[in-house]
Amino acid sequence: MTPTNVVGILGGMGPAAGADFVRLFVEACAAQMRARGLPVRDQSFPEHWLAQVPVPDRTQALGSADSGAHQPLEPMLQALGRLAALGSQAVAIACNTAHAWHAKLQERFPQVELLHMAREVARHLAAQDAGRVALMATEGTYRVRLYEQALAEAGLECHVPLAEERRVIMRGIFDGVKAGNMPLAEECFSQVALKLAERHGPVTIVMGCTEVPLGLQGSAAVAGLRLVDPAQVLADALARRAYRDVQP
Amino acid sequence: MTPTNVVGILGGMGPAAGADFVRLFVEACAAQMRARGLPVRDQSFPEHWLAQVPVPDRTQALGSADSGAHQPLEPMLQALGRLAALGSQAVAIACNTAHAWHAKLQERFPQVELLHMAREVARHLAAQDAGRVALMATEGTYRVRLYEQALAEAGLECHVPLAEERRVIMRGIFDGVKAGNMPLAEECFSQVALKLAERHGPVTIVMGCTEVPLGLQGSAAVAGLRLVDPAQVLADALARRAYRDVQP
Numbered sequence: 001m002t003p004t005n006v007v008g009i010l011g012g013m014g015p016a017a018g019a020d021f022v023r024l025f026v027e028a029c030a031a032q033m034r035a036r037g038l039p040v041r042d043q044s045f046p047e048h049w050l051a052q053v054p055v056p057d058r059t060q061a062l063g064s065a066d067s068g069a070h071q072p073l074e075p076m077l078q079a080l081g082r083l084a085a086l087g088s089q090a091v092a093i094a095c096n097t098a099h100a101w102h103a104k105l106q107e108r109f110p111q112v113e114l115l116h117m118a119r120e121v122a123r124h125l126a127a128q129d130a131g132r133v134a135l136m137a138t139e140g141t142y143r144v145r146l147y148e149q150a151l152a153e154a155g156l157e158c159h160v161p162l163a164e165e166r167r168v169i170m171r172g173i174f175d176g177v178k179a180g181n182m183p184l185a186e187e188c189f190s191q192v193a194l195k196l197a198e199r200h201g202p203v204t205i206v207m208g209c210t211e212v213p214l215g216l217q218g219s220a221a222v223a224g225l226r227l228v229d230p231a232q233v234l235a236d237a238l239a240r241r242a243y244r245d246v247q248p
Numbered sequence: 249m250t251p252t253n254v255v256g257i258l259g260g261m262g263p264a265a266g267a268d269f270v271r272l273f274v275e276a277c278a279a280q281m282r283a284r285g286l287p288v289r290d291q292s293f294p295e296h297w298l299a300q301v302p303v304p305d306r307t308q309a310l311g312s313a314d315s316g317a318h319q320p321l322e323p324m325l326q327a328l329g330r331l332a333a334l335g336s337q338a339v340a341i342a343c344n345t346a347h348a349w350h351a352k353l354q355e356r357f358p359q360v361e362l363l364h365m366a367r368e369v370a371r372h373l374a375a376q377d378a379g380r381v382a383l384m385a386t387e388g389t390y391r392v393r394l395y396e397q398a399l400a401e402a403g404l405e406c407h408v409p410l411a412e413e414r415r416v417i418m419r420g421i422f423d424g425v426k427a428g429n430m431p432l433a434e435e436c437f438s439q440v441a442l443k444l445a446e447r448h449g450p451v452t453i454v455m456g457c458t459e460v461p462l463g464l465q466g467s468a469a470v471a472g473l474r475l476v477d478p479a480q481v482l483a484d485a486l487a488r489r490a491y492r493d494v495q496p
Binding site: 015 | 271296
């Protein structure tokens, strides 16, 4: 067996996005094997665990008074503790908004490297000289300025949609993907993506909620646009951690 | 939160099939919610855990002398024990061939209901009066007569491909899906499926290896054929266990 590191995925936010994250991670692992000249076979994949746990709505908690603001933290802490106990050396959270609690989660389990989706995306975009960036995300993610901060640290500016467009994104996430209505999701997301491209010219759109790529990818309406999937970037980063000690 | 049961998925055989099984399970859970008139939202999904662990090749072990025949058992036992410790009341194995060790796994962890993929498929086909059935699977699955037995118990006969066709299936599994070469997988699998349909007339083809649907589904070449995906049947069965105690 290949001497890979055990890694974990904290999902359930939502579950379809968690499942898709595992798919992306498995593909990213195959790419790591190819880069090292290893044959791609079951036994060369790292042991990995996916925890899909029910977590109260993140955006709602971030909009509520202080008493409710940390409701999502407890189930995430518990799941992360279990992923750590299973031997995970690195863990990825398959939800952008949940990163509002990243520091608190990392603080409690310092033995695990808890990847940060927005910082991974910022590094990725800075490395390819992305130019203008616009963000499609949940209200919660805008509220805590998750991407604005991470992108600013990498020297990139972040454009955000208008209030009305944000409501359309939230509709695509909740009434679309999370409720299993994919045509509605595609309609909502593509509408906003096209408006962002119209307003900002050549722009890289960060699909900063794990539900957005599920509804937008493969959509003919946005075929010409430059889209970045943070889940893909994060899955690549997690695969790099898993294969860190594997020699080419 | 909905009072669902915690369930587990034993995967890694291969990892792409494990990831796809979670996707099928999440969709099956949404169907359970709809059937009970519950809104489909993150918090109504059951807690579920996916273990993707490296397991020695199942078919190879089943073909070897006694000493190697139980090599895959140890890592599966360890992962199943951990899924049980996480609170799983029912567990599904996302690999057909691995069911050769089903009895040994179930025996060690009697507190967990370990679903049996071939028996679930047999029940499913018997309930819909499927008629003639043909099986596409690994050499290991043919060797232990996994589906032949389960289907016979349900009063159904099982046709199997010729030796040369089985070799083509194995090529599609290993050089195709597991190695990431999907066009090759589709070519191999559709070739055999068409031969089975030609030989046996109106027949339901059981895609009895989790890699087969990954390469065959959506293939235009087999558009007219009646295909059954055991992973889908098993995911539905696992979702029923998760929602067993949820009142409509």
